Amino acid sequence: MSLLPRFRGRQLVIALPYAWLLLFFLIPFLIVLKISLSESVLAIPPYSQMLSFADNQLQLLLNFNNYLFLLSDSLYIQSYLQSLQVASVSTLLCLLIGYPLAWAIVHSRPSTRNMLLMLVILPSWTSFLIRVYAWMGILGNNGFLNNVLLALGMIDSPLQILNTNTAVYIGIVYAYLPFMVLPLYTALMRLDYSLVEAAADLGARPWKTLLTVIIPLTRGGMIAGAMLVFIPAVGEFVIPELLGGPDTLLIGRVLWQEFFNNRDWPVAAAVASIMLLLLMVPIMWFHHSQRKELEGRP
Amino acid sequence: MPDNTHNQDPLAGKATPEAFLEIQGLSKLFDGYAAVDDVSLTIRRGEIFALLGASGCGKSTLLRLLAGFERPDQGQILLDGHDIAAVAPYDRPINMMFQSYALFPHMTVEANIAFGLKQEGLPKAEIAERVGEMLRLVQMTDYARRKPHQLSGGQRQRVALARSLAKKPKLLLLDEPMGALDKKLREEMQLELVNIIEQVGVTCVMVTHDQEEAMTMAGRIAIMDKGRLIQVGKPLDIYEYPNCRYSAEFIGSVNLFDGVVARDEPDTCLVSCPELEHPVLVNHGQSVAEGQAVTIAIRPEKLQLCDQDLPQDDNWLSGEVEDVAYLGSLSVYHIRLASGKRIMATLPNRHRSHKGNPTWGERVSLRWEADSCAVLQD
Numbered sequence: 199m200s201l202l203p204r205f206r207g208r209q210l211v212i213a214l215p216y217a218w219l220l221l222f223f224l225i226p227f228l229i230v231l232k233i234s235l236s237e238s239v240l241a242i243p244p245y246s247q248m249l250s251f252a253d254n255q256l257q258l259l260l261n262f263n264n265y266l267f268l269l270s271d272s273l274y275i276q277s278y279l280q281s282l283q284v285a286s287v288s289t290l291l292c293l294l295i296g297y298p299l300a301w302a303i304v305h306s307r308p309s310t311r312n313m314l315l316m317l318v319i320l321p322s323w324t325s326f327l328i329r330v331y332a333w334m335g336i337l338g339n340n341g342f343l344n345n346v347l348l349a350l351g352m353i354d355s356p357l358q359i360l361n362t363n364t365a366v367y368i369g370i371v372y373a374y375l376p377f378m379v380l381p382l383y384t385a386l387m388r389l390d391y392s393l394v395e396a397a398a399d400l401g402a403r404p405w406k407t408l409l410t411v412i413i414p415l416t417r418g419g420m421i422a423g424a425m426l427v428f429i430p431a432v433g434e435f436v437i438p439e440l441l442g443g444p445d446t447l448l449i450g451r452v453l454w455q456e457f458f459n460n461r462d463w464p465v466a467a468a469v470a471s472i473m474l475l476l477l478m479v480p481i482m483w484f485h486h487s488q489r490k491e492l493e494g495r496p
Numbered sequence: 497m498p499d500n501t502h503n504q505d506p507l508a509g510k511a512t513p514e515a516f517l518e519i520q521g522l523s524k525l526f527d528g529y530a531a532v533d534d535v536s537l538t539i540r541r542g543e544i545f546a547l548l549g550a551s552g553c554g555k556s557t558l559l560r561l562l563a564g565f566e567r568p569d570q571g572q573i574l575l576d577g578h579d580i581a582a583v584a585p586y587d588r589p590i591n592m593m594f595q596s597y598a599l600f601p602h603m604t605v606e607a608n609i610a611f612g613l614k615q616e617g618l619p620k621a622e623i624a625e626r627v628g629e630m631l632r633l634v635q636m637t638d639y640a641r642r643k644p645h646q647l648s649g650g651q652r653q654r655v656a657l658a659r660s661l662a663k664k665p666k667l668l669l670l671d672e673p674m675g676a677l678d679k680k681l682r683e684e685m686q687l688e689l690v691n692i693i694e695q696v697g698v699t700c701v702m703v704t705h706d707q708e709e710a711m712t713m714a715g716r717i718a719i720m721d722k723g724r725l726i727q728v729g730k731p732l733d734i735y736e737y738p739n740c741r742y743s744a745e746f747i748g749s750v751n752l753f754d755g756v757v758a759r760d761e762p763d764t765c766l767v768s769c770p771e772l773e774h775p776v777l778v779n780h781g782q783s784v785a786e787g788q789a790v791t792i793a794i795r796p797e798k799l800q801l802c803d804q805d806l807p808q809d810d811n812w813l814s815g816e817v818e819d820v821a822y823l824g825s826l827s828v829y830h831i832r833l834a835s836g837k838r839i840m841a842t843l844p845n846r847h848r849s850h851k852g853n854p855t856w857g858e859r860v861s862l863r864w865e866a867d868s869c870a871v872l873q874d
């Protein structure tokens with residue numbers, strides 16, 4: 199009898215997060231999917247019902263026009279591609295900046311290590327929006343960066359950085375870098391440094407050791423960091439909206455416009471559904487590679 | 497005493513043994529503290545040499561200096577006539593077997609052994625041939641495709657050894673080679689490792705804190721303490737002729753008596769110790785002066801049981817058995833002397849019963865040979 203409550207407690211611990219995901223992820227997603235298969239109408243809510251009952255007939259209406267519309271209009275394909283491109287390049291930049299950064303933190307003295315790690319996390323404690331606004335102040339034509347460069351005489355006229363894709367990249371890399379650094383830090387901390395010494399002992403030069411030993415053994419951290427940057431970056435809205443220019447057409451922005459400007463909920467829902475579908479690919483790959491890594495190590 | 501059949505020095509007959517590895521005045525400081533302090537050492541070609549010491553004595557730092565993971569603050573390391581102190585680890589013809597083995601977990605056994613050869617840019621066929629040869633040497637051919645985590649501790653050690661021998665290094669370094677194995681496997685692997693190393697003929701420096709391991713495996717031993725070499729010699733020399741208290745106490749058990757040289761003659765010297773009723777006569781060469789304070793060291797197994805007090809006036813003692821520890825093949829007797837000093841004596845258990853061996857509270861007399869004790873001058 200005494201086993202029963204414990205057993206129930208264990209089930210509860212597992213059931214609670216699943217209930218949470220069901221309630222706040224799966225059901226909303228199904229609602230979005232449902233809306234994407236309806237027609238836009240002038241009503242409240244502004245879409246047609248999927249099920250209708252008239253003349254003793256239950257009618258199920260599945261409208262695929264929204265999806266066909268997305269495929270036929272190059273605007274959407276363009277913005278999907280641009281989103282994927284911005285997210286990929288930002289992820290790569292985060293990796294290139296984050297890896298040496300994480301390495302340096304791991305190899306600093308233990309007393310300074312925690313402080314350096316705090317410095318990486320600290321910006322996340324202030325509002326995301328304020329930090330993006332701060333970048334507007336830095337990158338603007340009359341902003342801090344241009345003023346410094348002008349004062350130093352390095353440029354004659356202000357550089358147009360704000361409202362370009364460059365500003366979007368700067369913003370995304372800045373905002374998501376901690377999400378790259380933390381998993382890399384963990385992976386590099388876990389790395390057995392006698393393996394690095396063993397590689398050197400066997401004649402591998404530093405860069406060869408990096409490629410054949412250090413990178414393969416920290417792959418898990420690299421993939422985890424890449425996912426944490428890539429997935430939110432694909433749907434990022436605030437940064438391109440505030441820092442990007444008129445030619446920065448990312449899917450998050452298109453989604454917003456479709457939803458709030460055009461008030462076309464079904465098309466907006468279709469845009470969101472396809473974005474999720476696109477993100478499933480790297481998530482599945484991540485899952486697969488993690489399972490492989492678990493098999494590789496007992 | 498452990499088996500020491502391979503302790504015979506192959507170069508003993510030569511007048512000037514060939515110095516293959518020469519360490520001269522080597523020092524390494526960590527935060528102002530000398531981990532290795534002015535060490536000079538000569539190691540011969542083909543020799544298995546052990547650095548023995550307690551943890552923190554600097555033996556591992558010395559090994560890391562040889563491997564190139566640490567740069568010396570002072571001194572030279574001459575390998576086959578070339579100073580390698582400033583050479584990077586990846587350019588040294590030296591390979592190391594790590595204490596944790598440091599096998600690459602993402603590579604198969606084959607790939608681990610091939611790693612060093614690939615760095616040399618050898619042709620594929622040659623690498624494959626050499627890997628096969630190494631796998632046969634350590635009898636791991638059947639496990640070539642396994643990953644390290646699929647191997648037992650002993651198998652991992654074989655792979656680590658094969659990997660460190662694959663490049664035919666001039667010098668092989670072993671860091672606590674048996675540290676990760678359990679006792680039973682340890683004894684087995686000690687002799688096997690020596691066989692493989694001697695088969696290959698590589699000069700080898702090993703680090704260990706286990707005196708039995710050092711005595712079993714090495715031809716010569718250096719005892720280290722506080723970054724300095726205390727004594728260098730063959731296992732027998734170090735055990736039988738310790739040159740100081742530290743080395744006498746570090747290897748095996750020993751009874752120590754403080755005394756003063758009472759009489760000094762060409763071949764013998766007589767030492768009187770306040771803790772002993774009778775003086776100690778030592779008959780092997782000692783350069784001591786009369787009146788000098790020395791320490792007499794007698795190993796517990798050198799003491800022999802006598803039935804009654806002896807007529808002679810030196811080299812014997814008597815006392816009361818205070819404690820007996822039965823260890824199977826022998827028993828350790830803790831004996832309290834009249835002076836209050838407690839000493840240890842080990843006696844073999846020749847009979848199944850305790851017949852003939854003293855027991856608790858019994859008064860015993862013990863004697864020793866004039867050449868079986870050592871005079872320590874520090």
